[in-house]
Amino acid sequence: MPESTRPFRLGIAGPVGTGKSSLIGLLCAHLSDRYSLGVVTNDIYTDEDARMLRAAGVLDPERIRAVETGACPHTAIRDDITPNLAAVEDLEADFAPLDLVLVESGGDNLTATFSPALVDAQIFVLDVAGGGDVVRKGGPGIARADLLVVNKTDLAPHVGVDAALMEREGRHARDGRPVVALSRLDPASVEALCGWVEAMIAAHAAGDHTPIDPGPMAPHSHGPDEPAHAHGPAGPGHTHGPDDPAHGPDKPAHRDGRGGTGHLPGRAVPAHRHGPSEPVHLHEHGPAVTTSQAPAAGAHAR
Amino acid sequence: MRSSEPTAPSLGPTVGSGAARADLARLLLADARLPVGGHAQSGGLEPGLLSGLDATDLPAYLTARLATVARTDAATAVVARAAALAAGRGAPTFSADEVATAWAARTPSEVVRAAARQPGRGIHRLLARLLADGPEEAAAATAGPGRAVVAWLEELPRERRYRPVALGALAAHLGLGSRATAQVSAYDDVQTVAYAAPKLLPLDPLDPVGWTLGAAPELAELVDAVAGVTHPDDIPSVAAPHLDAWHAHHARSTRRLFHA
Ligand SMILES: Nc1nc2c(ncn2[C@@H]2O[C@H](COP(=O)(O)OP(=O)(O)O)[C@@H](O)[C@H]2O)c(=O)[nH]1
Ligand SMILES: [Mg+2]
Numbered sequence: 001m002p003e004s005t006r007p008f009r010l011g012i013a014g015p016v017g018t019g020k021s022s023l024i025g026l027l028c029a030h031l032s033d034r035y036s037l038g039v040v041t042n043d044i045y046t047d048e049d050a051r052m053l054r055a056a057g058v059l060d061p062e063r064i065r066a067v068e069t070g071a072c073p074h075t076a077i078r079d080d081i082t083p084n085l086a087a088v089e090d091l092e093a094d095f096a097p098l099d100l101v102l103v104e105s106g107g108d109n110l111t112a113t114f115s116p117a118l119v120d121a122q123i124f125v126l127d128v129a130g131g132g133d134v135v136r137k138g139g140p141g142i143a144r145a146d147l148l149v150v151n152k153t154d155l156a157p158h159v160g161v162d163a164a165l166m167e168r169e170g171r172h173a174r175d176g177r178p179v180v181a182l183s184r185l186d187p188a189s190v191e192a193l194c195g196w197v198e199a200m201i202a203a204h205a206a207g208d209h210t211p212i213d214p215g216p217m218a219p220h221s222h223g224p225d226e227p228a229h230a231h232g233p234a235g236p237g238h239t240h241g242p243d244d245p246a247h248g249p250d251k252p253a254h255r256d257g258r259g260g261t262g263h264l265p266g267r268a269v270p271a272h273r274h275g276p277s278e279p280v281h282l283h284e285h286g287p288a289v290t291t292s293q294a295p296a297a298g299a300h301a302r
Numbered sequence: 303m304r305s306s307e308p309t310a311p312s313l314g315p316t317v318g319s320g321a322a323r324a325d326l327a328r329l330l331l332a333d334a335r336l337p338v339g340g341h342a343q344s345g346g347l348e349p350g351l352l353s354g355l356d357a358t359d360l361p362a363y364l365t366a367r368l369a370t371v372a373r374t375d376a377a378t379a380v381v382a383r384a385a386a387l388a389a390g391r392g393a394p395t396f397s398a399d400e401v402a403t404a405w406a407a408r409t410p411s412e413v414v415r416a417a418a419r420q421p422g423r424g425i426h427r428l429l430a431r432l433l434a435d436g437p438e439e440a441a442a443a444t445a446g447p448g449r450a451v452v453a454w455l456e457e458l459p460r461e462r463r464y465r466p467v468a469l470g471a472l473a474a475h476l477g478l479g480s481r482a483t484a485q486v487s488a489y490d491d492v493q494t495v496a497y498a499a500p501k502l503l504p505l506d507p508l509d510p511v512g513w514t515l516g517a518a519p520e521l522a523e524l525v526d527a528v529a530g531v532t533h534p535d536d537i538p539s540v541a542a543p544h545l546d547a548w549h550a551h552h553a554r555s556t557r558r559l560f561h562a
Contacts, residue, residue, distance in 0.1 A: 071559040
């Protein structure tokens with residue numbers, strides 16, 4: 001592949017509060033003396049993350065841009081990347097030459113991943129406080145993001161989670177793709193994170209990196225006898241077509257793919273559901289708007 | 303070309319041009335799922351709600367827009383379409399700069415003009431991709447007028463490719479008539495508000511569907527009024543200062559879901 005002439009674009013995804021903004025702050029603090037950086041944030045409320053990062057003083061505030069998501073962070077990073085792409089391109093034009101553009105997703109649920117047309121690679125961030133089960137539950141980001149971060153390991157003893165076990169299970173769920181157990185209080189873990197990002201910047205610049213799409217769907221199975229599978233052309237022969245019988249609520253829902261046919265980077269398939277009880281996807285919302293006509297906040301199925 | 307960009311599937315037309323394609327294109331342009339960034343805007347609804355509008359005002363809000371800003375936008379798209387087509391035929395009438403200037407002169411709020419840049423940019427991206435990716439024969443078929451239409455739009459600096467001007471150019475490329483162009487522009491205005499409403503208010507999402515249908519007479523009247531406009535000077539100038547003020551306030555607020 002030819003050498004790249006534009007900056008490496010790295011997406012940071014993961015549920016609300018797992019530490020995406022903090023991770024970006026860490027990267028800025030550790031890399032901005034050697035690399036030229038830009039940051040795009042997607043927030044439920046416009047510029048909350050951008051303001052937090054600007055206030056952290058780790059990067060020139062002008063290099064941090066906030067994008068409105070129209071109440072739908074999932075759409076903004078995957079289905080319609082227009083505003084994000086515009087913000088990334090503007091940053092790249094205004095501060096050329098940049099080495100790295102970080103795009104923070106609005107905190108969404110476990111199914112949200114970046115479009116490969118927006119980022120070259122993505123980090124999925126979980127934290128120990130979310131519980132050890134989250135890794136086992138899986139999802140496209142957990143299973144197939146370029147890097148999985150298990151964050152806030154310093155909190156593990158306080159929330160009764162075995163961080164080392166969570167990291168091991170992460171590696172297992174990812175078929176050996178990289179995992180970093182991170183705490184901002186643990187310099188070695190911060191170094192591991194920065195080392196991974198630097199290696200990716202180098203691979204991208206050399207043209208050695210090919211973006212993969214984790215896809216919005218996790219490999220899963222529909223019954224005890226059926227092996228787990230991924231959707232899409234790369235997966236073993238099972239796709240959801242119009243003629244397929246509905247997957248009823250009696251079938252166990254998405255299991256992770258361990259013991260099945262493995263994790264396959266499939267092409268994107270549209271969000272869909274397997275039974276009446278399972279929503280297509282959920283967004284987490286922040287607190288209600290401060291108007292007299294406050295919107296109905298809370299999770300909603302789109 | 304970005305070296306690490308995944309190979310994009312072709313977006314070019316594969317079937318013959320003409321009425322069938324234009325008809326489909328009309329539906330596509332009216333579809334909120336068209337990925338040109340529309341989901342980030344609320345058609346001024348969030349600014350309005352933050353300034354005291356409530357759910358009972360919404361049907362009137364839709365028709366107020368159709369009488370004012372949506373009318374100026376639709377007429378501009380119609381004029382842009384005609385001018386882009388003329389450029390495509392090699393008999394230019396008005397430059398994109400003249401059309402954009404006429405629209406901007408009728409859109410006094412810098413905040414509102416700024417908000418029209420983002421979707422304009424998304425529409426331009428789509429238009430450029432449609433031309434860049436077409437298969438050989440389709441590219442040949444659209445090479446003349448299609449390229450000239452994009453060139454017409456690209457004469458404008460990026461920050462002046464406002465939505466109505468870009469929409470007119472895309473409509474020209476896709477073969478929409480002037481009535482269809484006006485209708486798509488105005489319908490998109492109504493649906494942008496209607497789609498944002500349940501995200502901002504505790505509403506049954508079916509309610510706004512009824513409001514959209516209720517605006518049918520006003521929408522039809524708008525189409526009749528602007529479909530024949532060809533000269534930038536004839537674009538109606540019907541500003542809505544109250545809406546502009548709400549937009550201005552919104553742009554300075556720090557807690558917003560929508561860009562505008
Ligand atoms: N104990 C601890 N807290 C952290 C760490 N990283 C982030 N946090 C805290 O987690 C909370 C959410 O972080 P934030 O970066 O805003 O999460 P985001 O919503 O994913 O962007 C904040 O209170 C952070 O200070 C960490 O390594 N250890
Ligand atoms: Mg954040």
